[in-house]
Amino acid sequence: MNLAVTNLSLTLVMGLVLIALWIGWHEQLGVDKDIIIGVIRAVIQLTVVGYVLKYVFRIDNLLLTLVLMLIIVFNAADNARKRSKGFEGAFWISFIAILTSTFVVLSVLVLSGSIKMTPSQIVPISGMVASNSMVAIGLCYRNMYAMFRDQRQQVLERLALGADIKNASRGILRETIRTGMSPTIDSSKTVGLVSLPGMMSGLIIAGVDPVKAIKYQIMVTFMLLATTSLASFIACYLAYKKYYNSRMQLIDLNGK
The missing domain is CATH 1.10.287 (Helix Hairpins)
Structure with a gap:
């Protein structure tokens, strides 16, 4: 066609x-x-x-391909940072989370033979992974900020009872990671029934056998589920500490 x-x-x-x-x-x-x-x-x-x-x-140069991938991750991290409400180190937390999720997912895809280490396959997949990680992390940042602000008293009570900052923040971390993963989980539930994803539709329009296009889309679904969960997990566990000062006291967000 x-x-x-x-x-x-x-x-x-x-x-x-x-x-x-x-x-x-x-x-x-x-x-x-x-x-x-x-x-x-x-x-x-x-x-x-x-x-x-x-x-x-x-x-088809490997070094140039890696540079382009780093540019993609860099821009994704910078955009995720803008959702952080300005806490210190937001860019590097986003960069580490996106880079790690991209590396893990691409490594599995390449080693399994699903894709080849060529620019025409690596670069588009990197963009998909980084963009979904960016969205998930952005949702995590906004949700984490709101929950630390709204549940300040509950966190203070846990700290007063002897909990460390990780245990005091446990409920917020769980809910925030769930928030970051939710769009991808909801999308996976309705894929093929409500929406025909862009990759599958594009392959079909290009004349690829629909069965092969569906296999690729299944791979993408698995890939994105791993991407958003890993990126959300890493970003949240690195970011929650920024809501405490050097004395492990909760920062007052209500005054901001």
């Missing part, structure tokens, strides 16, 4: 953005500027990335 997405057709389809702009204007959501900026950035970034990937795929 040959796709015919010309510059003219793409420009005409871009008119669909007007629907989002109209809803934002009609409901006075204040998102008009963000939508316009988002669309412009998406077009520029995807165009640049398209030419970069074309070059990387053509020369």
Whole structure:
């Protein structure tokens, strides 16, 4: 099947953005500027990335591939950091969590023979892993901040009864990790029934046998479940300590 997405057709389809702009204007959501900026950035970034990937795929250099993967992880960590409410070391916590989850998942996929160590396969999968880790960590940060603020008294009571900061924060950690994993778990429950994921749909549109496309999508589902759970776990257990000072006292977030 040959796709015919010309510059003219793409420009005409871009008119669909007007629907989002109209809803934002009609409901006075204040998102008009963000939508316009988002669309412009998406077009520029995807165009640049398209030419970069074309070059990387053509020369097939391992070092350049690793550099591109690090750039992906770096940007994902930086975006996750923005959801942290500014606690110290948020970028490096995000970077470690995303890098670790990416390394573990890619290692399993390569060693199992599911994918090959080539730029055309490694780079897109790295992007999928890093982006889902980024979203999960962002959800964890927001939920952790809200729970430490709202459950301050309960945490103080546990500390007063002799619990260390890990045990005092146990309930918050469990709920926060669950929050980070929930979107991926919900998606896995409805995949194929409610949604036909992009990877599977793309392969089918490209003419790949639907059975093979489904196998790839199953692999992606397993991959994303591992990714979000690992990234959420690492980020939460590194980040919760930032809500305590050097004397292991809970920081007062209600004053912020």
